[in-house]
Amino acid sequence: MTDYASRRRVMVDTQIRPSDVTMFPVIEAMLTIPRERFVPNRLREAAYLGENLGIGPGRAILEPRTLAKMINALEIGPEDVVLDLGAGFGYSTAVLAHLAQAVVAVEPEEPLVSEAEAALADTGIDNAAVIHGNLTEGAPKHGPYDAIILQGAIEYLPDAIAEQLADGGRIACLFSEDRLGVCRIGIKADGHVSWKYGFNASAPVLPGFERDREFLL
Numbered sequence: 202m203t204d205y206a207s208r209r210r211v212m213v214d215t216q217i218r219p220s221d222v223t224m225f226p227v228i229e230a231m232l233t234i235p236r237e238r239f240v241p242n243r244l245r246e247a248a249y250l251g252e253n254l255g256i257g258p259g260r261a262i263l264e265p266r267t268l269a270k271m272i273n274a275l276e277i278g279p280e281d282v283v284l285d286l287g288a289g290f291g292y293s294t295a296v297l298a299h300l301a302q303a304v305v306a307v308e309p310e311e312p313l314v315s316e317a318e319a320a321l322a323d324t325g326i327d328n329a330a331v332i333h334g335n336l337t338e339g340a341p342k343h344g345p346y347d348a349i350i351l352q353g354a355i356e357y358l359p360d361a362i363a364e365q366l367a368d369g370g371r372i373a374c375l376f377s378e379d380r381l382g383v384c385r386i387g388i389k390a391d392g393h394v395s396w397k398y399g400f401n402a403s404a405p406v407l408p409g410f411e412r413d414r415e416f417l418l
Contacts, residue, residue: 216251220270227273234292253405260310261404263293263404268352275372279302281347286336286349287336289308289317293350298329305330307331307334307339336408336409345366345370349372351374354406355406356377358394367389373385381401
């Protein structure tokens, strides 16, 4: 029988703690949430590896280091309401729910919505809701949000998403630039999002977040 608890501790000790993840609540969440419950059955043995786990075209469960660093940078507190875009099987949502007052997760694939809801229920998480919807539209009905995070890379951020961020809110995005990936943290003030460099990381570009390609004749 696989000792997932030991693998989880090793993941935190070798991938999370050495990566400048300094907020204890983030470390505690990563130690607590059973990541193996939030991946496809075929990937359970790979659940704690330090790599993105592909779950479909343009979709991945982000590697633990990347997710932890993004959440750490967002400085999520117990009064925050968070929007999680591209929840997949719900792992990111579960980690966020451990930190925030409430999490609204959006997932475009209906089967994954059901998978995420079941996994969250199985692990006793009752302050998160998974909504079936278009990632580029977010979930404006439940906003504005104190923090927004996207579970994949983007080439641009739609205005509709930025508009759902509360004034003073934070957003973490992995920008895909010339085959490189850069995490940037945005802070909204007076209706405008200002970005600062976070760290380097890569992931597949989420469907719908690609820039229109222009061809010169």
